[in-house]
Amino acid sequence: xxxxxxxxxxTTLLSSLTMCYAQNEVGEFAVVRDADKFxxxxxxxxxxxxxxxxxxxxFVFFCxxxxxxxxxxxxxxxxxxxxxxxxxxxxxxxxxxKPVKNIATSENTASFxxxxxxxxxxxxxxxxxxxxxxxxxxxxxxxxAVDGKEMWGTDGNFPKKEYKSVTIKIGNETVRLPKQAxxxxxxxxxxxxxxxxxxxxxxLYIRAFNSDGAGAYGLVWxxxxxxxxxxxxxxxx
Numbered sequence: 459x460x461x462x463x464x465x466x467x468x469t470t471l472l473s474s475l476t477m478c479y480a481q482n483e484v485g486e487f488a489v490v491r492d493a494d495k496f497x498x499x500x501x502x503x504x505x506x507x508x509x510x511x512x513x514x515x516x517f518v519f520f521c522x523x524x525x526x527x528x529x530x531x532x533x534x535x536x537x538x539x540x541x542x543x544x545x546x547x548x549x550x551x552x553x554x555x556k557p558v559k560n561i562a563t564s565e566n567t568a569s570f571x572x573x574x575x576x577x578x579x580x581x582x583x584x585x586x587x588x589x590x591x592x593x594x595x596x597x598x599x600x601x602x603a604v605d606g607k608e609m610w611g612t613d614g615n616f617p618k619k620e621y622k623s624v625t626i627k628i629g630n631e632t633v634r635l636p637k638q639a640x641x642x643x644x645x646x647x648x649x650x651x652x653x654x655x656x657x658x659x660x661x662l663y664i665r666a667f668n669s670d671g672a673g674a675y676g677l678v679w680x681x682x683x684x685x686x687x688x689x690x691x692x693x694x695x
Contacts, residue, residue, distance in 0.1 A: 484521040484529060484551070485694055487665055487678050489656075491515060492548040499542035503528035510542045511535060516659070518678050519544075520692035521551070532692055537608075552663045552678065558653035566622075568648040575628050577653055577664065581646045582622040591616075604642060610691060611644035613672035620644050624679065626662065631684040639679060639689055645670040660684070667694065 490497050490513045499511040503525045511533075513519065519533035528543045558570045558577060570577040592603035600614035611617060621643055624635040651666040662681040667674065676694040680687045 483523050486521055487518055487552045487663070487676060487690065487692070488521045488529070488531075488549045489552060489661075489663075490517045490519075490544075490548065491550045497544055497548040499531065499540065499544055501542055503530070503543045505545075507543075511540050513544075516661070516680075516682070516687075518552070518663070518680060518690040519549075520676060520690075520694060521549075534691060552654050552665055553652075555654040555656045555663065558655055558662070560652070563648050566648075568651055570653045572655075575626070575653075575655060575662065577627075577662075578623075578625045579646075579648060579651065579664075580622040580624075581619050581648065584617040584620045584644065586616060604644075607642040609644060609673070610642055610675045610677070611646075611668050611673045612670045615670065615672075617644035618670065619646055621646055624664070626664075626681060628662065628681075628684050633681055633684060633686060635679060635686055639686060643668070643677060645673065 492515060495515045497513050498509045499513060500507040501510050517533070519531050521529045521531050523530045524546065525543070527546050529546050529549065530541070531544050532539060532541045534540070558572050558575050560568065561571045562569045566581050568579045589604050591601050592606065594600040594602050594614065597614070601609065601616060603609065604617070609617065621640040624640065626633040645668050646666065647668045651664070654663045654665070655661070660683050664679040666677045668677060669675070674694065676692045678690040680689065
């Protein structure tokens with residue numbers, strides 16, 4: 459799939475998402491920010507409902523929908539998707555933090571900058587001969603995994619693009635995201651990549667919505683105290 463078609467599909471998906479999320483829907487990553495330094499994820503939008511998980515301050519997750527004073531949320535725990543509800547005052551949307559402006563985007567690169575932060579993201583062609591594949595037992599022509607890991611960004615097809623590098627400068631410090639931060643993330647859509655900085659916690663969030671059309675996913679890289687911390691993934695649509 460060429461990049462123009464991929465961008466068109468992403469645009470259509472995000473436009474549909476925006477229309478759908480006009481009032482109660484959120485469709486955004488958020489972070490736990492609570493005075494108690496943790497928050498309960500409950501099975502229903504009710505303070506008396508069972509607790510399905512406990513998330514610490516700084517944990518990033520995906521918000522789907524607002525229900526009264528609650529948010530329906532989703533995150534990954536030990537390779538399993540956990541869904542539930544968090545009270546809305548116990549979290550902050552990433553988009554509420556200071557944006558780092560996109561200053562240039564080309565077919566294979568994107569750059570962001572402000573007075574303190576500089577971010578350079580590069581993608582490259584996926585070279586099939588550099589990887590090992592696991593195929594579906596039900597449909598041998600479909601790929602289940604690359605190098606033993608779940609694929610993000612395709613729905614059983616061979617990837618076309620993958621991340622090459624992400625380099626961040628914060629003041630005099632340089633952070634290069636490690637291999638494990640970039641692996642198994644395919645079909646980057648650089649036009650739908652954003653960055654936000656939370657000065658209170660010295661945390662940078664780089665957010666992307668990527669897709670080959672069928673395998674849409676959301677991604678956040680988290681850089682805390684000028685060091686790579688982790689990444690968060692979700693199926694936003």
